[in-house]
Amino acid sequence: MPTVNTWDTRYSSDEFYYGTEPNDFLKTNAGLIPPAGEVLCLAEGEGRNAVFLAGLGLKVTAVDGSSVGLNKMEKLAKMKHLSVASIISDLNDYQIEPEKWDGIISIWCHLPKEMRKKVHRTIVAGLRPGGVLILESYHPRQLEFKTGGPSDPSFMMTLQDLHEELAGLEFLVAHEIEREIQEGKGHSGMSVVTQVICKKLE
Numbered sequence: 001m002p003t004v005n006t007w008d009t010r011y012s013s014d015e016f017y018y019g020t021e022p023n024d025f026l027k028t029n030a031g032l033i034p035p036a037g038e039v040l041c042l043a044e045g046e047g048r049n050a051v052f053l054a055g056l057g058l059k060v061t062a063v064d065g066s067s068v069g070l071n072k073m074e075k076l077a078k079m080k081h082l083s084v085a086s087i088i089s090d091l092n093d094y095q096i097e098p099e100k101w102d103g104i105i106s107i108w109c110h111l112p113k114e115m116r117k118k119v120h121r122t123i124v125a126g127l128r129p130g131g132v133l134i135l136e137s138y139h140p141r142q143l144e145f146k147t148g149g150p151s152d153p154s155f156m157m158t159l160q161d162l163h164e165e166l167a168g169l170e171f172l173v174a175h176e177i178e179r180e181i182q183e184g185k186g187h188s189g190m191s192v193v194t195q196v197i198c199k200k201l202e
């Protein structure tokens with residue numbers, strides 16, 4: 001995975017690296033988030049997903065290590081007359097507040113494995129009862145496809161990883177699938193992904 005400074009460089013042109021449209025899996029499933037709820041978007045980058053969710057009337061906070069990405073998110077939100085709270089932080093340091101969030105979004109949040117495990121434990125604690133996690137990541141087999149994602153397979157996730165790391169949540173959707181992805185110049189082509197939607201029991 002590139003370092004956070006690498007992300008600043010990657011986001012430094014006017015173009016949106018992953019486009020301005022939300023991720024397909026999120027777009028299809030965002031209706032599962034409790035209406036008007038508080039949503040935390042992890043590793044939100046230039047904000048396409050956060051801005052989409054704000055447009056649905058959700059109260060959205062986005063966290064990312066890249067100030068350049070989050071500045072672009074604020075501009076995108078402003079253009080659409082929407083507002084998203086932004087927090088510039090390394091996810092290793094950011095504390096997800098327990099029982100605070102009606103929705104947590106993790107789209108292509110590829111972290112070193114030990115950090116990811118820690119973040120996933122705090123996601124389980126951070127959801128309110130009835131809250132949902134929507135997560136899509138590349139699967140380690142994505143390395144064979146070379147259409148986007150990290151070069152280190154340990155940053156990617158299998159369903160087995162997620163069942164272990166998100167124990168305590170109910171899995172509503174759990175897929176390892178091949179699908180076509182077109183998201184700006186960052187992700188383009190047939191890919192192997194892991195998708196989950198999890199709910200915290202009420």
Ligand SMILES: C[S@@+](CC[C@H](N)C(=O)[O-])C[C@H]1O[C@@H](n2cnc3c(N)ncnc32)[C@H](O)[C@@H]1O
Nearest residue numbers: 007018043044045064065066089090091107108
């Ligand atoms: C592949 S991009 C995905 C951006 C966004 N979720 C999307 O779908 O458009 C990965 C993001 O993770 C962020 N990131 C990577 N490691 C991070 C860390 N340790 N702490 C905070 N953000 C991190 C990067 O800055 C980058 O914006």
